[in-house]
Amino acid sequence: MTSTTAITAQECAAQLANIAGEAHTEVAGETVSVAPLDAAQISQILRFADANAISVTPFGSGTKAGWGNPVAPGIRLSLNRRNSLREHPWQDMTCTVEAGCTWASMQAELAQHGQMVALDPLWPERATVGGIVATNDSGALRLKYGGLRDLIIGMTIVLPDGTIAKTGGKVVKNVAGYDLHKLMTGSFGTLGVITEVNFRLHPAETDARTWTATAPDALQFAEPLRILLDSQMTPSSIQLRAGKLQSALDVRIATRPEAFDEQAARLRKILGQIELSDSVNEVWQARQRLFDHEDRVILKASMLSSDICSVSSELQHLAAKQEFEFDLTAQATGLMTVSLNIPADAVPRLLDQLRSRLRTSGGSVIALRIPESIRAGLDVWGCDSNALALMREIKRRFDPNRTLNPGRFVGNI
Amino acid sequence: MLPQSHIDELRSAVGADGLITGESQLQTYECDGLTNFRVLPGAVVLPRSAAQVQAVVRVCARHKIPFVSRGAGTGLSGGALPAAGGVVISLARMNRILEVDIANRYVVVEPGVINAHVTARVAPQGYFYAPDPSSQSVCTIGGNVAENSGGAHCLKYGFTVTHTLGLEVVLPNGEIVQLGSPTLDAPGYDLTGVFVGSEGTLGVATKVILRIVKRPEVVQTLLAAFDSPHAAGQTVSDIIAAGMLPSALEIMDALAIEAAEAAVHANYPVCGGLLLVELDGPSSEVEALMSEARAICSKNGAQQVRVAQSDQERALVWKGRKAAFAAMGRISPNYIVQDGVIPRTALPSVLSEIDRMASAAGLRVANVFHAGDGNLHPLVLYDRAIAGQEELALDLSYRILHLCVDNGGSITGEHGVGKEKQEALGYMFSEPDLATMQLVRCAFDPENIANPDKVFPRTRLCAAEIPGPYTPHPLETAGIAEIF
Numbered sequence A: 001m002t003s004t005t006a007i008t009a010q011e012c013a014a015q016l017a018n019i020a021g022e023a024h025t026e027v028a029g030e031t032v033s034v035a036p037l038d039a040a041q042i043s044q045i046l047r048f049a050d051a052n053a054i055s056v057t058p059f060g061s062g063t064k065a066g067w068g069n070p071v072a073p074g075i076r077l078s079l080n081r082r083n084s085l086r087e088h089p090w091q092d093m094t095c096t097v098e099a100g101c102t103w104a105s106m107q108a109e110l111a112q113h114g115q116m117v118a119l120d121p122l123w124p125e126r127a128t129v130g131g132i133v134a135t136n137d138s139g140a141l142r143l144k145y146g147g148l149r150d151l152i153i154g155m156t157i158v159l160p161d162g163t164i165a166k167t168g169g170k171v172v173k174n175v176a177g178y179d180l181h182k183l184m185t186g187s188f189g190t191l192g193v194i195t196e197v198n199f200r201l202h203p204a205e206t207d208a209r210t211w212t213a214t215a216p217d218a219l220q221f222a223e224p225l226r227i228l229l230d231s232q233m234t235p236s237s238i239q240l241r242a243g244k245l246q247s248a249l250d251v252r253i254a255t256r257p258e259a260f261d262e263q264a265a266r267l268r269k270i271l272g273q274i275e276l277s278d279s280v281n282e283v284w285q286a287r288q289r290l291f292d293h294e295d296r297v298i299l300k301a302s303m304l305s306s307d308i309c310s311v312s313s314e315l316q317h318l319a320a321k322q323e324f325e326f327d328l329t330a331q332a333t334g335l336m337t338v339s340l341n342i343p344a345d346a347v348p349r350l351l352d353q354l355r356s357r358l359r360t361s362g363g364s365v366i367a368l369r370i371p372e373s374i375r376a377g378l379d380v381w382g383c384d385s386n387a388l389a390l391m392r393e394i395k396r397r398f399d400p401n402r403t404l405n406p407g408r409f410v411g412n413i
Numbered sequence B: 001m002l003p004q005s006h007i008d009e010l011r012s013a014v015g016a017d018g019l020i021t022g023e024s025q026l027q028t029y030e031c032d033g034l035t036n037f038r039v040l041p042g043a044v045v046l047p048r049s050a051a052q053v054q055a056v057v058r059v060c061a062r063h064k065i066p067f068v069s070r071g072a073g074t075g076l077s078g079g080a081l082p083a084a085g086g087v088v089i090s091l092a093r094m095n096r097i098l099e100v101d102i103a104n105r106y107v108v109v110e111p112g113v114i115n116a117h118v119t120a121r122v123a124p125q126g127y128f129y130a131p132d133p134s135s136q137s138v139c140t141i142g143g144n145v146a147e148n149s150g151g152a153h154c155l156k157y158g159f160t161v162t163h164t165l166g167l168e169v170v171l172p173n174g175e176i177v178q179l180g181s182p183t184l185d186a187p188g189y190d191l192t193g194v195f196v197g198s199e200g201t202l203g204v205a206t207k208v209i210l211r212i213v214k215r216p217e218v219v220q221t222l223l224a225a226f227d228s229p230h231a232a233g234q235t236v237s238d239i240i241a242a243g244m245l246p247s248a249l250e251i252m253d254a255l256a257i258e259a260a261e262a263a264v265h266a267n268y269p270v271c272g273g274l275l276l277v278e279l280d281g282p283s284s285e286v287e288a289l290m291s292e293a294r295a296i297c298s299k300n301g302a303q304q305v306r307v308a309q310s311d312q313e314r315a316l317v318w319k320g321r322k323a324a325f326a327a328m329g330r331i332s333p334n335y336i337v338q339d340g341v342i343p344r345t346a347l348p349s350v351l352s353e354i355d356r357m358a359s360a361a362g363l364r365v366a367n368v369f370h371a372g373d374g375n376l377h378p379l380v381l382y383d384r385a386i387a388g389q390e391e392l393a394l395d396l397s398y399r400i401l402h403l404c405v406d407n408g409g410s411i412t413g414e415h416g417v418g419k420e421k422q423e424a425l426g427y428m429f430s431e432p433d434l435a436t437m438q439l440v441r442c443a444f445d446p447e448n449i450a451n452p453d454k455v456f457p458r459t460r461l462c463a464a465e466i467p468g469p470y471t472p473h474p475l476e477t478a479g480i481a482e483i484f
């Protein structure tokens, strides 16, 4: 609880225990954790918090809790008792899953029928569906299958005033009413609590192979990448990896077994002089591994696909000149994750440089992890949208008392 | 009627040649593709730029005049139906393709650009714009964005929203905002995703950034003739279960085949249920999949399985399919085009139930559907000249929508809610659901002037709108819980 909150953490916990049960309520310092059983309890908790000006942070497993601005302590609303795959009508290739279900356990169940949600987010073993959706995470499969916006067909949400609402539905094609699930996706828990998500499914990629090419300077991949993206090949994923002195291009193709040889031959032709070798699935873990060094700064940059090689190469040159270490992965969709080993006081300048480099083509840079010492005064979001006033108005309509994750999102929403 | 002073303000916004106020000319705009609803607007403006749209919307905002955006007017749910005495903003003159970026696979267009023109523009470089509504030779990108239009190939390629990267929008208060961008995941709420499919109720799109897609190496179309749509439907399920994702899976029943044949001589086999399967991709892959698809068709008792042998033959197959609605005029004096969605597995039972309901009403229903994603287009045939038959037909068509919802589906897969299905939306969503949607509406358009009285079951005022706590939907209390 913060100093402005009228009641103490103990009093708050007592109230929440009445709703969710004592066994599911816990006080840790100024934060009260509560794990409600169902949407009705979530609704009650939100109404209580909203009426008492206590902030609420929806919580999955905390893998991305540090993304965005910090939120003052209040109620940590855990979805971990809402953790099952509710329905999997596999012949319809859809599923309904509770927000607290981990990505990997959902996928394991779907795999029993040879299906998947075609997305490869970070930390699937721990990250929950709700958290992945709220942060709009996505990985290398996005090239072929699109992002969460293209995979989510419906949702159940609970608003701060306790309203339980459904949006979309359980069929893939549906244009009835507004698509609130698109608004919720990537809203960082600032508008409502996601309790269930309906996905469209794809056949699992049973026959898939990965090839990797390596070269010192990332710029060497610019032309092959352009040709590959302009070709009629249909890779599921293309990823550029780069560090200070080396870079690699990974390509994953899923097709019928009889088609692989011909696809590999084409790929070789496109890469020309650069050698291509059979590779392993582990290369697709590269983005997640960037987060392993806990002392590193992590940025998420979005750019045109034609820029990923040149931006990587520019970073290589800068790193050589300024003597810092970095590693990055960039998907051919233009989404790049960079892990940097630079002094804290050099972060703001680098962030500015990157932002102005990308801004002209509509790109952006979000600082996912920064040293606490420079957090004050640093804009982690870098949102220069002229629709910010409209976004604030949407927040005001959904959450007039700023109960949900206050301040966490762009423009301190 | 609009007072003269407002008309004068509109004239200074768009110039004299951009303003229509004469009654006979206004009549051109009194309806869209849903012709049984007609309302005369107070004025029609034809802006040439976002600045002119902005000037018009400012006039409307200042005087609280309702406005309705209009593309080509092909909408089938009354979305472009004018508000009485309001302003129609026709985007027809904003029809330029502003930018083509092949390397990054996007184009930037004005909203009045015709769908098929986007593909025509990028075809020389081997690209196409994927969403292909049957009306694509006339309908506009602005209309497509507003309706989140689909087409036969959205099974594999997705809908308009999948291909919309960003928008420029004139908000109902006259402000211009940029939503999204050619790059992904711009920080902030995904307002592009919210705007697409909002049926003109959140503002006027004045620029659209669209994704374009490389043409597949090969495209093959298979026609399989079955005794009934049921057998064709089972084949669809089996093809999907085999892990294939065809670019299109379409079914036509005997009546639809008859009509399409009469209209364009597509050379379809005479049968009870015709299935079209289109596969595309790298040639080695398509060959393997095509033989699998053929085998599944034969296993399900197809009397005839044929692959279109040339591009011309394939084009003809699709021409017949895309002409199916209009062709109904050849076998029935009047007809209603319906648009509902069901989970694919419910296809056989829902088709039987539609048959039963049709015979009970003494009417014929033709069926054309995007079977891969369970999107039905039942065409209810009737004769207006017979007293009472139109009412019967309308009633039947609405009951079919309820049937879709009862089976876990939706009241519209691509045509939108518009004026036609406002009540049906209330059948599909409960009060809290609708009240939550209204929060978005009120954030964009607190004065309720952008395409008012559409989509939602009743007019709602923003200020008074407070969503209540959860009340179970009637279906849930009835035990058909969790239906959508």
Ligand SMILES: Cc1cc2nc3c(=O)[nH]c(=O)nc-3n(C[C@H](O)[C@H](O)[C@H](O)COP(=O)(O)OP(=O)(O)OC[C@H]3O[C@@H](n4cnc5c(N)ncnc54)[C@H](O)[C@@H]3O)c2cc1C
Binding pocket: B032, B033, B068, B069, B070, B071, B072, B073, B074, B075, B076, B078, B079, B080, B091, B111, B132, B133, B134, B135, B138, B139, B140, B141, B142, B143, B144, B145, B146, B147, B148, B149, B150, B151, B152, B199, B200, B201, B203, B204, B205, B206, B325, B326, B414, B415, B451
């Ligand atoms: C024969 C026929 C076949 C069809 N087949 C299909 C099909 O296969 N798939 C499918 O999805 N649809 C189909 N349709 C329906 C229709 O063509 C689509 O809904 C289309 O997107 C409408 O485009 P339009 O330019 O005609 O829009 P209009 O009918 O003029 O307007 C439609 C809606 O869009 C809004 N609008 C228009 N422009 C803008 C803008 N710039 N900003 C904000 N709002 C705007 C209008 O207010 C209205 O609510 C078909 C229609 C016909 C007549």
